[in-house]
């Protein structure tokens with residue numbers, strides 16, 4: 001006769017949970033001694049458990065990428081009544097962006113409101129943008145969530161892809177088939193495709209961001225010349241230990257939710273899905289504290305590209321092709337680059353950039369419009385960068401300790417992040433029309449006036465006009481003085497030369513002078 005397993009004591013919400021550290025390891029864990037069999041599927045399992053495999057890659061995926069886990073559970077997941085679609089507001093959640101809106105405009109959303117009526121984590125999901133289609137396992141979706149109550153007697157499995165969850169307000173307790181994860185703002189969690197989980201709120205209302213990838217799995221980025229250490233270190237990723245609900249074997253009524261192609265289905269079952277007594281494998285949910293991120297940065301001059309802050313990446317199927325998505329954090333750090341415009345540079349990026357703010361103020365936005373719980377989106381080649389106030393402050397100097405170029409600190413009170421994606425996301429019509437949209441976003445750059453002064457000759461450069469008499473006009477003089485414009489084939493006369501020829505000459509000379517290379 002099968003032994004009835006003793007129920008694990010319910011962990012107190014205040015007691016710190018135990019975790020298994022590492023990244024991509026073969027982990028194993030058992031909640032009862034000897035529950036983990038020595039082979040994957042013995043004829044009968046210890047304690048009368050059922051063996052069940054959950055795969056995250058096709059069976060024949062190369063070993064380096066192959067992901068699967070074996071779960072030993074009181075009853076198998078298959079024991080449920082048929083799934084039925086549930087009446088989820090269909091404009092809130094989507095996994096097909098064929099009908100998404102296309103706009104090159106810079107987009108920004110004010111903080112998404114916390115609901116006043118009871119809403120759990122699943123009901124509180126709202127798709128902002130994405131690309132591709134879950135059904136063809138291509139692309140990704142970006143959601144926000146805002147919830148004020150725990151999921152009760154319900155669990156969700158996402159058949160569409162992996163969820164990377166970035167809490168912004170309110171800690172989450174993630175009950176999963178593999179055990180429990182407590183995830184607070186400043187930490188992130190990854191729930192791989194298919195893993196059943198429930199979100200409990202133990203500290204009040206919760207809000208945050210979700211990157212859902214329809215293809216692949218999150219991986220640590222290669223470090224290249226950085227070497228073997230730095231950025232997100234593997235030991236800091238924490239995985240749950242086996243745990244099963246006390247009532248897992250009792251007759252209870254549970255709703256098992258299933259997300260497939262963006263649609264939600266529900267099936268009833270008479271026992272808890274959190275009934276896994278032991279497990280082993282390398283396909284496991286995990287969390288990571290962003291404070292453990294070890295940033296690298298410029299220690300001499302210039303502002304590095306933000307890829308230097310990549311925490312996790314979803315590599316493309318094709319070697320060398322851009323990743324489907326990167327998760328990038330802008331952590332607290334010292335800024336020490338000399339004779340450098342320290343905020344993010346102005347740019348048009350071939351990758352698209354979704355940004356969120358967990359706390360504090362982002363280094364490129366002083367206008368008060370990019371707030372914790374809000375978001376921004378800059379699509380492929382859409383120009384963006386520091387707002388007017390940030391620019392003016394940065395060029396005014398005197399930012400750092402010990403003088404204009406001294407070290408300055410982006411303190412612990414700031415934490416922004418970016419989902420950087422290679423395919424161009426489309427915006428869900430609901431997100432474009434929602435009340436949080438900031439229709440005045442463009443105004444934060446409107447005040448960027450021209451500081452161009454062709455008479456402000458950089459030190460060490462012969463003043464225009466000194467050699468102008470023969471050709472006439474300041475611009476031609478600038479070209480003649482440095483010989484740069486002539487070299488570039490930009491010699492012009494009159495008014496055009498003022499604007500173009502002189503500008504190029506001065507700009508290049510200034511750059512070289514600034515680096516001490518002129």
Ligand SMILES: O=C(O)Cc1cc(O)ccc1O
Pocket residue numbers: 303304305306343344345347349353364384385418
């Ligand atoms: O604020 C942004 O747009 C993100 C960003 C930050 C940075 O330091 C450099 C480039 C970049 O896109």
Ligand SMILES: [Fe+2]
Pocket residue numbers: 347349353378384
């Ligand atoms: Fe950017």
